[in-house]
Amino acid sequence: MSEQPLSTDADVASPAFLDQDRVEGEFDAASIRAAMINRPRRELYDFWRDVRNLPLFMENVKSVELLEDDRSSWLVAGPAGSEIELVSEITEDRPGEYIAWRSLEESDIDHEGWIEFRDNPFGRGTEVRVFISYDPPAGALGKVVAKVMQREPRVQARRELRRFKQLMETGEVSTSRAPDAAPRADRHP
Amino acid sequence: MRALAWHGKHNIQVDTVPDPQIINPRDAIIRITATAICGSDLHLYDSVIPGMSNGDVLGHEFMGVVEEVGPRSTLKRGQKVVVPFTISCGSCFFCGKQQYSACDNSNPADKSDASEIAYGYPMAGIYGYSHLTGGYAGGQAEYARVPYSDVGPIVIPDGIEDEKVLFLSDIFPTGWMAAENAGIEPGDTVAIWGCGPVGLFAIKSALLMGAGRVIAIDHHPRRLELAKKNGAEVLNYHEVKVREALTEMTAGIGPDACIDAVGMEAHGFAPDNIIDAVKQETKLGTDRQHVLRETIMACRKGGRVSVPGVYGGIGDKLPIGAFMQKGLTLKTGQTHVQKYLPQLLQMILEGKVDTTDLISHRLPLEQGPEAYRNFHSSQNEWTKVVLKPH
Ligand SMILES: NC(=O)c1ccc[n+]([C@@H]2O[C@H](COP(=O)([O-])OP(=O)(O)OC[C@H]3O[C@@H](n4cnc5c(N)ncnc54)[C@H](O)[C@@H]3O)[C@@H](O)[C@H]2O)c1
Ligand SMILES: [Zn+2]
Ligand SMILES: [Zn+2]
Numbered sequence: 001m002s003e004q005p006l007s008t009d010a011d012v013a014s015p016a017f018l019d020q021d022r023v024e025g026e027f028d029a030a031s032i033r034a035a036m037i038n039r040p041r042r043e044l045y046d047f048w049r050d051v052r053n054l055p056l057f058m059e060n061v062k063s064v065e066l067l068e069d070d071r072s073s074w075l076v077a078g079p080a081g082s083e084i085e086l087v088s089e090i091t092e093d094r095p096g097e098y099i100a101w102r103s104l105e106e107s108d109i110d111h112e113g114w115i116e117f118r119d120n121p122f123g124r125g126t127e128v129r130v131f132i133s134y135d136p137p138a139g140a141l142g143k144v145v146a147k148v149m150q151r152e153p154r155v156q157a158r159r160e161l162r163r164f165k166q167l168m169e170t171g172e173v174s175t176s177r178a179p180d181a182a183p184r185a186d187r188h189p
Numbered sequence: 190m191r192a193l194a195w196h197g198k199h200n201i202q203v204d205t206v207p208d209p210q211i212i213n214p215r216d217a218i219i220r221i222t223a224t225a226i227c228g229s230d231l232h233l234y235d236s237v238i239p240g241m242s243n244g245d246v247l248g249h250e251f252m253g254v255v256e257e258v259g260p261r262s263t264l265k266r267g268q269k270v271v272v273p274f275t276i277s278c279g280s281c282f283f284c285g286k287q288q289y290s291a292c293d294n295s296n297p298a299d300k301s302d303a304s305e306i307a308y309g310y311p312m313a314g315i316y317g318y319s320h321l322t323g324g325y326a327g328g329q330a331e332y333a334r335v336p337y338s339d340v341g342p343i344v345i346p347d348g349i350e351d352e353k354v355l356f357l358s359d360i361f362p363t364g365w366m367a368a369e370n371a372g373i374e375p376g377d378t379v380a381i382w383g384c385g386p387v388g389l390f391a392i393k394s395a396l397l398m399g400a401g402r403v404i405a406i407d408h409h410p411r412r413l414e415l416a417k418k419n420g421a422e423v424l425n426y427h428e429v430k431v432r433e434a435l436t437e438m439t440a441g442i443g444p445d446a447c448i449d450a451v452g453m454e455a456h457g458f459a460p461d462n463i464i465d466a467v468k469q470e471t472k473l474g475t476d477r478q479h480v481l482r483e484t485i486m487a488c489r490k491g492g493r494v495s496v497p498g499v500y501g502g503i504g505d506k507l508p509i510g511a512f513m514q515k516g517l518t519l520k521t522g523q524t525h526v527q528k529y530l531p532q533l534l535q536m537i538l539e540g541k542v543d544t545t546d547l548i549s550h551r552l553p554l555e556q557g558p559e560a561y562r563n564f565h566s567s568q569n570e571w572t573k574v575v576l577k578p579h
Binding site for chain 2: 038059124125155158160163166172173174175176180182183185186187
């Protein structure tokens with residue numbers, strides 16, 4: 001093995017590069033996803049750190065209320081019309097670089113996540129990596145939720161990061177939702 | 190409003206649908222004055238592009254008058270604009286490189302999964318061209334919502350007829366980029382398969398770029414006639430063996446560049462094409478790549494192959510040995526329309542290029558279904574259709 005450092009600082013051993021649906025670990029369902037965002041690192045960090053901004057691009061999040069600087073209460077649309085409440089606490093905060101959070105015990109689900117911001121060494125903007133993970137609640141609903149969640153965090157991480165990128169780069173979130181954004185015929189002969 | 194909607198294979202109807210609204214700050218609403226049917230629409234008509242859904246509004250070649258603007262649009266009410274068929278944000282990595290048709294942001298997040306699975310990365314948004322490319326409503330309608338209206342549409346000076354500039358929306362830039370991708374050097378011989386609208390604009394562009402000789406291939410006499418009028422020598426593939434003719438005409442060297450302006454629905458009874466057609470019919474997602482194979486085989490050693498023709502699925506039996514051994518270069522892609530607009534508009538205004546000679550029919554939007562039928566099945570007489578919604 002060569003002693004040469006890799007030409008980029010991408011972490012090739014990270015789960016983002018592993019070919020598996022779920023990252024083995026503490027949680028039932030988890031996913032990591034990366035996106036290059038053509039905006040300064042600090043601006044992206046600041047936007048995300050103010051958690052009240054997050055419903056602007058997180059489609060499932062109905063509301064976020066700030067309890068204290070590092071604590072917030074979330075109302076999230078769950079599968080099959082359910083509503084999930086959780087209280088989230090920031091567990092690590094490195095300004096401009098990294099934010100990690102975790103749900104507190106009174107929450108409906110166990111949830112943990114982090115987001116990392118790195119300068120791209122070749123001037124293409126900021127490399128953003130997001131990790132999210134869940135444990136579904138117990139009971140009957142929990143079973144449904146668990147089933148959906150096998151896929152859900154991957155889909156969610158992917159779509160939320162795309163929307164975050166859109167909002168940061170263009171100032172808006174692309175949409176083609178019928179009928180207003182994209183009219184369509186509802187007659188089906 | 191009235192709009193042409195897709196209801197399945199060979200089933201296009203005029204429907205009354207809700208009017209589009211301004212949703213995002215950079216949106217504009219355009220009142221459409223002219224819109225065209227493209228060869229690409231025929232791939233939807235024939236149902237060989239996946240991701241269409243019953244009721245989708247069609248059309249990606251359109252122009253009109255700015256009716257309403259969002260707070261961050263740079264357009265003004267009453268301006269006449271032509272809208273590029275590719276939707277581009279103007280601020281991502283790809284737009285920064287002028288690779289507008291690769292825009293990373295214009296395909297909504299919930300629509301991007303399919304193309305990411307099919308092609309490795311999510312594709313940009315395109316008007317009226319399936320949910321793979323965003324699920325946006327198209328412009329074969331009275332009105333259209335135009336996202337990122339500060340980046341896409343080009344403002345047309347007063348007093349220019351719609352027909353002269355309408356094809357800036359797609360086929361003129363597409364023919365131009367096809368010729369650019371062919372890397373034409375002065376005196377080159379360029380062979381172009383397909384004398385449809387894209388092939389015809391590729392002929393015009395190749396000659397403007399200094400090609401010494403253009404040889405155009407099709408089998409519809411009218412289309413071949415149009416190609417001839419534009420300065421091409423023509424080959425009817427029902428009458429001659431194309432590859433042998435090209436070798437003979439170039440005294441054994443072969444064309445310096447070959448352009449596939451046909452795409453995934455090539456006609457022909459060569460065995461490869463029949464197998465491809467069967468697979469396509471049985472929905473295996475196989476493209477009919479007869480022309481692509483022929484361009485690779487016909488091209489001279491060290492030559493260039495340019496592919497504006499659309500492919501959507503998976504192909505096999507590509508003559509990869511010929512491609513490698515001859516050292517060919519291949520370039521392709523959905524057109525980066527925005528990149529070419531100022532330059533091409535200027536050429537139209539200066540009268541350097543005839544952009545209307547290919548129009549065979551002008552019809553009201555209400556006759557859209559009939560226009561699709563004929564542009565599909567009577568290609569000899571129906572060379573390009575312009576629809577007028579207002
Ligand atoms: N890259 C882009 O951005 C872009 C933009 C517009 C259109 N297109 C594509 O370009 C292609 C052509 O578009 P068009 O509007 O001219 O379509 P069209 O259907 O009007 O024309 C295609 C022509 O190809 C001819 N043809 C069929 N089989 C042939 C063969 N074996 N050899 C020679 N010619 C053959 C047909 O007779 C027809 O005249 C389509 O695939 C379309 O989707 C691509
Ligand atoms: Zn087109
Ligand atoms: Zn872009």
